[in-house]
């Protein structure tokens with residue numbers, strides 16, 4: 312058996328995965344705030360459009376990574392919908408655009424029933440985008456560290472957590488009573504998500520310890536990399552968890568939550584990069600040159 | 601309808617790399633890349649095993665395994681990668697988005713990127729006969745164009761040591777079918793469930 316670190320995907324794809332997940336989560340959580348937390352029509356419109364803008368920014372990096380970026384239109388030729396996660400992802404992303412924009416228009420025109428329907432479908436697509444970023448890597452049988460059901464869960468939880476972080480930064484700057492209320496909901500939700508993420512990371516690494524040479528190698532690479540141990544786990548997960556827990560008991564501590572949010576965002580980006588970076592091919596002996 | 605496959609007799613491979621030269625000329629693959637590793641449809645890798653004085657050295661030829669359950673096709677968003685009627689896994693260059701997903705998915709390192717610079721080189725060396733006109737992912741086709749004319753793939757046709765044996769796995773009288781059916785030749789990494797159609801005598 313030959314173990315070879317993958318070199319095809321790097322920063323570009325990691326950036327795409329991060330901003331894709333962040334955009335999808337922002338879209339979904341922003342609409343949630345408007346539909347269920349009385350955040351008002353402009354909050355709904357702006358956060359949904361912000362989510363789509365972030366998603367578009369992410370997509371640019373996917374296009375840059377193509378062998379010939381000029382051929383990106385072929386991405387809409389989703390013939391492989393039945394089996395390929397890039398094709399399925401394109402459908403979900405297009406859904407997020409279509410229903411996200413319809414929602415924003417309906418919110419602007421104050422067509423309530425239509426807005427609700429479009430909003431819920433857009434939320435579903437937004438959540439879909441977050442999960443899809445993990446499923447994309449998951450489909451590679453040749454890289455056992457990615458080929459585990461834990462990865463889509465990890466990426467979904469992490470993407471939602473970064474979405475919460477971004478919303479907290481926005482909400483911290485708002486004064487209204489509703490904003491205060493939604494802020495506390497998002498903060499509590501983020502505490503839950505970060506705890507869950509720690510649990511999944513622990514389970515993931517423990518699973519790696521138990522075997523399969525390629526998975527073990529990936530895990531060793533991560534554990535030996537300070538970007539992962541200090542950067543992601545300590546600064547990107549544990550520190551913001553403690554800060555948010557503190558902030559939630561002291562009601563005025565929005566700046567603490569703000570710092571935590573920035574750390575969560577940086578941590579989320581590091582996680583995408585590190586998971587992509589630590590992908591190791593497990594080739595039958597003789598294949599690797 | 602056939603089910604084409606190949607048997608690699610590792611003991612018979614001399615390591616002359618005539619197959620790599622023949623393939624890269626016929627298929628115009630980036631021989632200008634100046635190494636024996638990256639952009640080849642077929643490679644012959646030198647392998648050294650064990651410690652002095654018990655060292656074993658041999659040459660290991662590889663190509664696309666033309667899997668019956670190919671992960672490369674499963675991940676392809678545009679269905680550029682497909683299986684033809686003879687069981688050969690092919691890429692429709694007009695549909696290839698160039699996303700590289702298939703390179704990540706292939707467990708046999710059979711694919712590489714035919715980039716824009718390679719197109720220029722292809723035109724430089726082959727002029728009007730250049731066969732690559734857009735950036736795409738590339739890999740072995742079992743020389744499907746030669747098969748249509750009734751001649752075998754250029755690698756097995758060139759092989760000095762008869763280390764590459766090509767044929768129809770469905771024809772019980774073919775040399776490949778005999779080697780495979782008697783269990784002499786075995787696939788690489790069968791545990792991955794890819795069902796490769798290239799077999800090895802090791």
Ligand code: SF4
Pocket residue numbers: 663664665666667670671672673689705706707708709710711739794
């Ligand atoms: S060896 Fe790789 S490229 Fe060839 S069919 Fe199998 S998965 Fe596809």
Ligand code: SF4
Pocket residue numbers: 672675676677678679680681691695696697698699700701702703737
């Ligand atoms: S690079 Fe081309 S052949 Fe490979 S998965 Fe993408 S579209 Fe399909």
